[in-house]
Amino acid sequence: MTPDGAESGAGDKSLIYQGRKASRAKSEHRRRLILEAALRIVIREGVRGIRHRAVAKEADVPLAATTYYFKDIQELIVDTFTLYTEKALNVVNRFTERFYQPLQQLVGGNLAELQAGNLSDEALNTMLDYLVAQLTLYVREQVGEERDMLIAEQAFRYEAIVNERIRELALMHRRALFGKIEEFMQMMSSATPREDAELLLGLFHSVEYSALLLGAENTDFDHVSTTLKRQFSLLLPALLYK
Template identity: 65%
Template sequence: MAAESATDKSKPLQYQGRKAIRAKSEHRRRVILEAALRIVISEGVRGIRHRAVAKEAGVPLAATTYYFKDIQELIVDTFTLYTEKALETVSEFTNQFYQPMISMTGTGINLATAEGQEALLEYMVEQMTQYLKDQVTVQRDMLVAEQAFRYEAIVNENIRHLAQMHRKALFDRAAEFFSTVARSSSPAEDAEIILGLFHSLEYRWLLNNEPEDMTFLTSTLRRYISIMLPSLLKNGAS
């Protein structure tokens, strides 16, 4: 599957900076990149400077200039690290999409009945709400970094391919769900819609940062799934 190839350990993401030979050196290089990512989260991409990153990482300034010849290289490698981390969440995204339909259809619940369809609707809403709740709370820093990542990908050609890789992994898994599990007649379009909905709800939460937004998030998901469900059942999910 395409998403799996994106995270295939035999084809690791390529970092641009000086390669670390010893484990200790690799650890320091990782510490520097983690520090740079924290700066992106707190200050944005423009906050990345050799001196600022060295201070945040607790390493000598010479260490950052040793591994990264210029700021562009440091920025690219910071977002390479972000992409690496973000792709690790693709499997969680997949589970939240696949499991509701698979679990419910395997329990003997009759999805041809109103009661069965209501049970499936509530289960899917519950699973997707929990996924988004984790994203906007536990993974909040990564969502902030993603916003910076998106803008930088538009203006920085060196980062664009990383953004495309990340998005393709998410899109492919969503499209695969709609194609093989939900049996949608338009899996690509459905994948585009659900990813857009998720991004919109995540962004809304980041802007407002209010707990009561969870109610709106849940009601929005229920509204979307209630519209989507009849066509999925009609196309063979039952």
């Protein structure tokens, strides 16, 4: 996937649900139950498992409730992936908050020195160790605690290719994630932050997919760490390996 003008991470549209809007808190709660149930079905059976009757049974609501809020299956599928996108963006934002504050503390007031490549080898190695440890932890959490979300993401990617309405959601999610990585590469003084962000994002997708196939218990996270360290050595040789 080659970056283009839409990959800047800026200008994302707000998430908009397509189905009937709930007018009361109780109705909104039921609508949410239906969407959460549909997302569980996607994780368990794939998108083709979404049927009004199956979703109603999973959500423990009357069949009429699903047809009231969603006029057809396509609308239900789109709103299910809107819910997924909402959850996925929250994961990205939580990780960013947890990741950047300690990184800025490591850099301290020496951002200019970092960007000029004037920090000591010891400071650079400390920073590199932190980056690798945090990103490895992120992968571990994704394939462990967030495994269901990763499975939904795989279904999401395929559906985005064949469904134009879901494609917009996929692009929104990707812009947000890509933008965070590009911002990080800029802070690390990458000469080509967008291209490097593309490579790093591709690596994460590959590692996560491999871990889904193997299972978290069979994934070699030491190998993940060394792979990440190798990637940084290729992307940022002037900064991290003086």
